[in-house]
Amino acid sequence: MRKLVFYTIFWILLVNISIVSSFYIISGHGAAEEINPDFGNAPIIDGNIDDSTNEWKEAVKIEIQLIDLSIDLWVMQTNRELFISIQLDLQSGYHNTTEFFGLLLSTNSSENIEDFIDAKFIQFTNISANSFVYLDYYINNSLFLNDTRYDGDGAAKLEGDISTYEFSIPIGQTDINGENEDSIFDYEESYALNVTYGDNPAYPQGIKKSEIVLININAPGEKKIIITSLVLIVLSIIVYSSIAVLFGFYIYKMVKLKEKIKRLRS
Known part of the structure; x- marks a missing residue:
């Protein structure tokens, strides 16, 4: 017995x-490359992840490699926006004065270079003074051209050895420029994003390292199980x-x- x-x-x-x-x-398998964002409260786009208010607490967080450069990536969404935060931790003195991070957006899940038509950059003009600009470009035959009207938002901040970049990207809206200048994110679709890093404010020449991730956009109000x-x-x-x-x-x-x-x- x-x-x-x-x-x-x-x-x-x-x-x-x-x-x-x-x-x-x-x-x-492949978790570092495909991201299913959770719903959460919209963070303040100011280049600062505020732990005291649990900002970004609902975000999916992963670590990815841009060749030999390790970064932390946060991704979350609301019904109207996709939020992406990037943190780079470098030893003191290794941050470049004109460091930048950018997101090149594909029109779909394809990783073909011709499908990346939209680019959002947060460019430090003087990282020591935390001076930056948010830039919105459309890509035409590898040329980066200023959008007629910017959409989305971005901010950056250097604290100690860590630089933080925060992006917001609209979901479910039409092309505000009417000139096919933006990659339009729709619900229940997947999109390839090329996360790029550089140290020279020239595009694409200043891009030094990059990595593509796939992001799946959830339907409004959908609670992921x-x-x-x-x-x-x-x-x-x-x-x-x-x-x-x-x-x-x-x-x-x-x-x-x-x-x-x-x-x-x-």
């Missing part, structure tokens, strides 16, 4: 571990409930066995 209970519990645990491990492998987490929770409940039932049954049988032995002895 004891062997039966032991082997039953062992096989349940083994199956559970195998299933859980397979889910972690599936969910972890992480299926993997739910499955793991359900599996854990089933497994531990099964163990509890088997253990209870084992205790019950032991009590009955003791009573039977006691009766036989009497």
Whole structure:
């Protein structure tokens, strides 16, 4: 009886571990390149992540490599805007006076260079004085041309060794310029973004490093349910409930066995 209970519990645990491990492998594949942003409260675009107000707390945060440059990337959305924050931590003196980060936006999920038609830059003009400008360009045959009218917003700030860049990009609006100057983000669609870094205010010549990520835009009011987490929770409940039932049954049988032995002895 004891062997039966032991082997039953062992096989349940083994199956559970195998299933859980397979889910972690599936969910972890390519996580640094494809982002499903959570909904949250719109942050203030000022180049400062305010921990005292839990700003950006709902954002998905990942670390990506721009070749040999490691950056932290935050992504979140509201019904009307996509928010992206970038943090770069360099040793004192290694930040360039005219450092910048930019987002080159594709019209879809394609990574083909001709599909990147929109560019948003936050350009430091004097990083020591925290002086910057937000720039909005459209890309035509590799030429970066000023938008007729800027959309979105951006801000940057250097504190100590960390420079922070914050972007906001409209979702679900028409081209305000009417000249196909912007990549229009629609709900329930995916878009490729080229995160770029440079140290010279010339585009694209000043771009030194970049990496492409894929962002999936959620529908308005949609509450994302992480299926993997739910499955793991359900599996854990089933497994531990099964163990509890088997253990209870084992205790019950032991009590009955003791009573039977006691009766036989009497």
